[in-house]
Amino acid sequence: MLIGVSHRRGGAAALERWQAAFPGRASLGLPDAVLLSTCNRWDVVASLPEGLSLTELRRRLTPRGVTAQPYAYQGEAAMEQLARIAASLDSLNLGEDQIMKQVREAFAAAQADNAVGPLTAFAFHTALRIAKRIRREVPLAPLNTSLFSLAKPELLAALPPQATVAILGAGEVGALVVKALAAEAVKLIVVNRSLERAARLAAECGGSCLVLQAFQESPPRVAGLVCATPVGELIDGAMLDRLAGLKIIVDLGVPRNVAVGAAERHGVRVLDIDSLQAAGARRRATLTDRLALAEQLVHEELEQALLEWLERQLGPSIKKLRDQYLATIAESLPPEDAARLAHRFAHIPIKGLRALARAHGLEAAQTFLSEAGLA
16 A cells, blocks of 8 residues: 655645654554655555554544545555656656655665565565666656756746855755756855765865855855755744845755745745646646656556566466366376366466456455365
8 A cells, every 4th residue: 555645745734744743664653664755755655454444544644633634545556656656757847866766765774674575575676667667768857857957947037147046955955956056157055064065065066065054144145045954944034134135945845944934024935845836737748748658658567567466476376276177187188188278278267366366356366266275
């Protein structure tokens, strides 16, 4: 099953609530689960514990006081959604680079905690394989496309010539921002708690660096600010008072780095996950044909993967069924003819068995096999 919230279904406020309520995998209370928590989404992928319904688990994974529940998928639908996430088909900026890496890292972290069972592992291996194929065969976005790519044109349009832009945060998102702006006619200042990390990133773009505390106490004059830290309300009204000349902020942080309403009161425009929705939708509308091809590949690959999974699970029983037919026929025909006929006779019940498993789950198929003495 897959339960979660995202930028597209809930927005920044929902992401903040869920990430605060369930900050890590251990907070989920699930023995077999992977938590994918990024600036764009919060998703749990897990094998549903025996005796627990999806509805009940969905309720448990809803923060107290929140009436709107997260989306929830089960079975084949959950695997399809995981594949779409890994392939960036569900991303705010279609085709962005980081999500496949984030899915892989979340899966690896759960594996390191011995929190991944065979079914969950199968789901992630399948999703990552599908994502790789889509990345290889469907040109959804240029290299290094990120969430910031949606904000970049509006940021640059709002800046005066030769403007200075400060990037708060030297992590993965901050590095992508620096890479995206390095070739533009702007001066860059990389700001981070660790000066060493900021200096390394600044050296890559020919910019300067500053430790966060110094920036907060006495900020240089900047026209643009890009926030990519995990610190909520890092930029509040008092900080904006010190940022004279600031025209625009791109807030990529979760929780939101800019205090709600503070920038508006100072006449500073803010682009955040919520305000970038329209830009993401416009870009998605230009890629309709490519998106349709990618979705088709998801369905093809998933269909094949599920058949392989069912075959592995049903394999021993299918062999017993064929052997039973063969044992009945072998007394009357030569070995080669008996094997061919047994295979033909077994084809129809095996086909029905697979369909039963697909439609109603392995449990239903195993009930049939048990009754037939083949389990």
